[in-house]
Amino acid sequence: GAVVSQHPSRVICKSGTSVKIECRSLDFQATTMFWYRQFPKQSLMLMATSNEGSKATYEQGVEKDKFLINHASLTLSTLTVTSAHPEDSSFYICSANGPGSYNEQFFGPGTRLTVL
Amino acid sequence: LAKTTQPISMDSYEGQEVNITCSHNNIATNDYITWYQQFPSQGPRFIIQGYKTKVTNEVASLFIPADRKSSTLSLPRVSLSDTAVYYCLVGAPGDKLIFGSGTRLLVRP
Numbered sequence: 001g002a003v004v005s006q007h008p009s010r011v012i013c014k015s016g017t018s019v020k021i022e023c024r025s026l027d028f029q030a031t032t033m034f035w036y037r038q039f040p041k042q043s044l045m046l047m048a049t050s051n052e053g054s055k056a057t058y059e060q061g062v063e064k065d066k067f068l069i070n071h072a073s074l075t076l077s078t079l080t081v082t083s084a085h086p087e088d089s090s091f092y093i094c095s096a097n098g099p100g101s102y103n104e105q106f107f108g109p110g111t112r113l114t115v116l
Numbered sequence: 117l118a119k120t121t122q123p124i125s126m127d128s129y130e131g132q133e134v135n136i137t138c139s140h141n142n143i144a145t146n147d148y149i150t151w152y153q154q155f156p157s158q159g160p161r162f163i164i165q166g167y168k169t170k171v172t173n174e175v176a177s178l179f180i181p182a183d184r185k186s187s188t189l190s191l192p193r194v195s196l197s198d199t200a201v202y203y204c205l206v207g208a209p210g211d212k213l214i215f216g217s218g219t220r221l222l223v224r225p
Contacts, residue, residue: 004159034212043203044160044215093159097210104150105213107159 002028002098006108013084014116020080021111023094029074030096034105035067038091050077084115119143120204125220134191136219138204141185146208149180149187154201154218163202164189191221199223 003026013019023033031052036044048069049057056069066088068080077096081088091112095105121139128134140149148167152160164171166178166187177190191198201218 006159032210036215043217046212046214049212091157095159095213104162104165106162107152110157110159112157 002096002106004094004096004106004108006092006094006111008111009109010112010114012114012116015085016083018080018082019084019113020078021092021094021113023077023079023096023108025075025096025106028096028099030077031074033071033077033094033096035069035077035079036093036095038093038110044093047079052077081113084113086115089113089115119206119214120216122202122204122216122219124217125222127222127224128194129224130195131193134194134198134221134223136189136191136202136204136221137186138189139186140204140206143184143206144208147206148209149178149184150205150207150213151176151178151189152203152205154203160203194221194223196223196225 005024007022033050035047037047038044046059047062050069050071052071052074058064066082071077091110093110095107098104098106148165150165151163153163154160164173164176164178166180168180171178179188199222201220203218205213207213
């Protein structure tokens with residue numbers, strides 16, 4: 001089946017620094033990827049839709065200048081958390097629409113971000 | 117707002133059949149119904165998808181009535197490893213997915 005990877009799986013950083021998270025579709029091309037954030041014991045919250053070659057579409061309440069998304073190729077989307085603060089600590093998950101007939105979304109394993 | 121409503125939690129025992137029902141009263145003509153499973157600190161994993169009637173694969177069955185305003189995920193003979201959160205989502209192929217609260221299933225020995 002379609003595989004989506006994320007890197008890093010876990011990152012710890014100091015407050016004020018920027019962190020980049022990569023999302024890759026390993027065996028298929030993805031023109032659209034999605035970024036989610038999940039706090040402990042809560043559901044996934046969609047942050048933005050990442051479109052290859054164009055600007056991302058952000059959900060209401062998500063700061064586009066803080067969460068920079070780049071989808072430069074058909075297999076890679078990146079999320080950069082700029083000037084991270086402790087409240088940005090969360091589990092970040094990406095997904096991509098798979099190549100199958102159902103077009104279901106395949107999710108990455110997630111990235112645990114801890115901001116000290 | 118999520119398009120679906122599910123029970124917050126369910127308990128079961130090993131070997132039992134578990135049925136999780138999801139309400140989606142405002143489902144659109146182009147929407148499919150998809151169920152995902154999520155373990156702690158992992159991304160969701162696709163379980164099954166359907167449009168109408170019944171769909172079965174190697175891990176689950178999905179029952180959808182004619183009006184499509186609800187659906188039921190059926191897990192046959194659950195094991196401890198089926199303890200997870202199960203999400204029901206509706207949307208057209210390629211659409212963004214809005215997650216609801218999901219159902220926390222606890223399987224006891």
